[in-house]
Amino acid sequence: MFPIPIEKTARTTQWLYTIALPLALILWLLPLMGVAVTSIRSSSDLAAGNYFGMPSTFAWTNYLEIFSNTPMLKYMRNSMFVTLPTVLGAVTLSCMAGFALAVYKFKSNLLLFFMFVAGNFVPFQILMVPVRDLTVQTGLYNTYSGLILFHIAFQTGFCTLFMRNFIKGLPFELIESARVEGVSEIRIFWHIVLPLMRPAIAALSVLIFTFIWNEYFWATVLTQGPEVQPVTAGLFSLNGQYIAQWQLVSAGSIVAALPPVLMFFLMQKHFIAGLTLGATKG
Amino acid sequence: MAHTADDMMARPAGKSWWRTNQRRLAPWLFLAPGVFMFMLYVIYPIISSIWLSFYDWDGLGAKTWLGLDNYRELFADDNFYTSLWNNVIWLVFFMLAVPAGLFMAIFLNQTVTGIRIYKSLFFFPFVISQVVVGLIFSWFYAPNFGLLYKLIEWATGTGIAFLAEPQYVTYALVAAGLWPQIAYCMILYLTGLNNVSPDQVEAARLDGAKGWKMLWFVILPQLRPATFIAIVVTVIGALRSFDIVSIMTDGGPFGSSRVLSFYMYEQALSEYGYRMGYGAAIAVILFAIMMVFITGFIWKMVRDESGV
Numbered sequence: 001m002f003p004i005p006i007e008k009t010a011r012t013t014q015w016l017y018t019i020a021l022p023l024a025l026i027l028w029l030l031p032l033m034g035v036a037v038t039s040i041r042s043s044s045d046l047a048a049g050n051y052f053g054m055p056s057t058f059a060w061t062n063y064l065e066i067f068s069n070t071p072m073l074k075y076m077r078n079s080m081f082v083t084l085p086t087v088l089g090a091v092t093l094s095c096m097a098g099f100a101l102a103v104y105k106f107k108s109n110l111l112l113f114f115m116f117v118a119g120n121f122v123p124f125q126i127l128m129v130p131v132r133d134l135t136v137q138t139g140l141y142n143t144y145s146g147l148i149l150f151h152i153a154f155q156t157g158f159c160t161l162f163m164r165n166f167i168k169g170l171p172f173e174l175i176e177s178a179r180v181e182g183v184s185e186i187r188i189f190w191h192i193v194l195p196l197m198r199p200a201i202a203a204l205s206v207l208i209f210t211f212i213w214n215e216y217f218w219a220t221v222l223t224q225g226p227e228v229q230p231v232t233a234g235l236f237s238l239n240g241q242y243i244a245q246w247q248l249v250s251a252g253s254i255v256a257a258l259p260p261v262l263m264f265f266l267m268q269k270h271f272i273a274g275l276t277l278g279a280t281k282g
Numbered sequence: 283m284a285h286t287a288d289d290m291m292a293r294p295a296g297k298s299w300w301r302t303n304q305r306r307l308a309p310w311l312f313l314a315p316g317v318f319m320f321m322l323y324v325i326y327p328i329i330s331s332i333w334l335s336f337y338d339w340d341g342l343g344a345k346t347w348l349g350l351d352n353y354r355e356l357f358a359d360d361n362f363y364t365s366l367w368n369n370v371i372w373l374v375f376f377m378l379a380v381p382a383g384l385f386m387a388i389f390l391n392q393t394v395t396g397i398r399i400y401k402s403l404f405f406f407p408f409v410i411s412q413v414v415v416g417l418i419f420s421w422f423y424a425p426n427f428g429l430l431y432k433l434i435e436w437a438t439g440t441g442i443a444f445l446a447e448p449q450y451v452t453y454a455l456v457a458a459g460l461w462p463q464i465a466y467c468m469i470l471y472l473t474g475l476n477n478v479s480p481d482q483v484e485a486a487r488l489d490g491a492k493g494w495k496m497l498w499f500v501i502l503p504q505l506r507p508a509t510f511i512a513i514v515v516t517v518i519g520a521l522r523s524f525d526i527v528s529i530m531t532d533g534g535p536f537g538s539s540r541v542l543s544f545y546m547y548e549q550a551l552s553e554y555g556y557r558m559g560y561g562a563a564i565a566v567i568l569f570a571i572m573m574v575f576i577t578g579f580i581w582k583m584v585r586d587e588s589g590v
Contacts, residue, residue: 097316130327153323185308214411
């Protein structure tokens with residue numbers, strides 16, 4: 001194991017480590033804690049310049065206020081309506097595409113695979129004008145579907161890379177013996193491969209949920225106004241409206257961050273498995 | 283991995299056309315929806331943008347052919363060079379995320395009680411949106427009451443409003459962007475360290491290797507896959523930086539924190555006008571820069587792929 005396990009080091013090192021660990025964490029999360037603390041400060045405290053001292057009261061009302069006086073709830077709902085169908089669509093398409101690229105040998109296989117990989121890395125700006133134009137032309141500007149369709153298409157690149165590599169790692173004999181038995185290709189996909197893909201599906205779902213929930217650029221390009229806009233774009237406009245009302249902006253930020261944070265803590269194993277796929281094999 | 287089932291299985295005569303041809307057709311059936319969507323929303327727009335960069339277009343009316351005029355204008359545009367230079371700053375300083383993530387992973391690769399919670403909390407910044415990260419850091423840097431401003435004021439007597447100073451602003455934005463990126467690299471390296479062969483480490487220890495030597499000659503070579511992915515995601519992240527710029531400074535002060543992605547958006551879609559063609563030309567330049575890196579990455583991946 002590298003580095004040397006701390007329990008095998010000198011006493012002083014062990015002590016130092018025990019102190020350094022929480023200290024480093026506090027420093028690392030300092031900006032975040034500042035915002036969390038600000039989100040429960042009253043506006044009078046902030047007006048009086050009491051930014052870091054003991055708050056005179058814990059102003060949980062900041063949270064009430066963003067829900068009652070701003071479209072926060074609507075924004076959160078919009079995010080949900082965009083994110084969940086995207087997860088479903090991208091995972092479905094990539095299960096199929098990944099299966100095709102992993103199991104069959106045909107001429108353009110690698111070419112298609114690297115098209116998905118490369119597409120996944122391009123800057124959004126090269127897509128922006130035509131995608132916006134296409135969305136406007138099809139009447140999908142400022143609708144959930146407009147955002148969802150684009151997200152599904154773009155995420156399919158990354159997801160296919162992921163699924164294809166995962167299926168490559170499955171024992172191929174399973175498929176071969178099924179073929180010998182005369183099982184059709186579609187049934188092989190459905191009854192043999194898909195059940196084995198459960199961990200990959202879980203990992204990707206959690207990842208895509210987080211990516212799409214946190215996505216900001218396309219939210220501003222393809223939607224406007226609180227009717228459809230997801231929470232990231234919503235926060236930006238709230239920030240514009242509430243200049244110098246940091247307690248409200250902070251509370252809004254915390255609320256917007258909550259779903260992916262919950263997702264991460266509940267599904268941590270899958271999340272990290274998804275993120276680090278490929279980081280270990282050489 | 284030889285697909286030999288076909289040869290082994292003599293087909294009963296009279297089977298339907300589908301049954302005899304399904305092995306050839308199935309991949310295309312499975313690929314069709316994904317490839318169609320990808321072509322429509324990714325490949326076609328790239329081509330369309332390149333084509334559009336030779337036109338003058340306001341997004342609604344007729345397009346006017348300009349030839350290379352958009353590019354000529356671009357190469358004489360000071361804002362373009364400011365944005366390009368800021369992209370270079372982003373790229374160079376964003377790379378700090380890779381070693382920083384490595385050292386954080388080494389620091390946390392222990393088995394003391396509660397370490398799992400520590401690891402998750404250190405990873406935390408990556409899970410939250412860049413919009414929230416941007417707002418958090420705007421507050422952190424805010425003049426007169428921001429935590430960092432206060433700390434500097436306390437230490438030196440005068441605070442620095444990082445986001446209002448053209449000479450500091452891009453570095454301040456990169457620092458904000460680094461926060462989640464370091465967490466990302468850390469998690470990649472933590473997974474990598476988990477898979478470092480204990481035998482090799484022990485053998486190297488017996489040979490007297492330790493500290494930096496051990497890290498450089500024994501550990502890092504084994505972490506190569508993690509390093510590759512960390513570099514890929516960091517390079518792409520640096521060149522894609524948009525959210526943080528848009529949230530924290532909106533390109534300011536005086537356009538000094540613009541990057542190409544943001545400048546393109548400004549030209550094509552904001553109150554400054556709907557210059558779609560000019561925007562597309564900026565996007566093409568950014569795309570060309572990124573293609574250099576993407577080609578390198580893909581080249582390495584193809585090599586690994588055929589090596590396996």
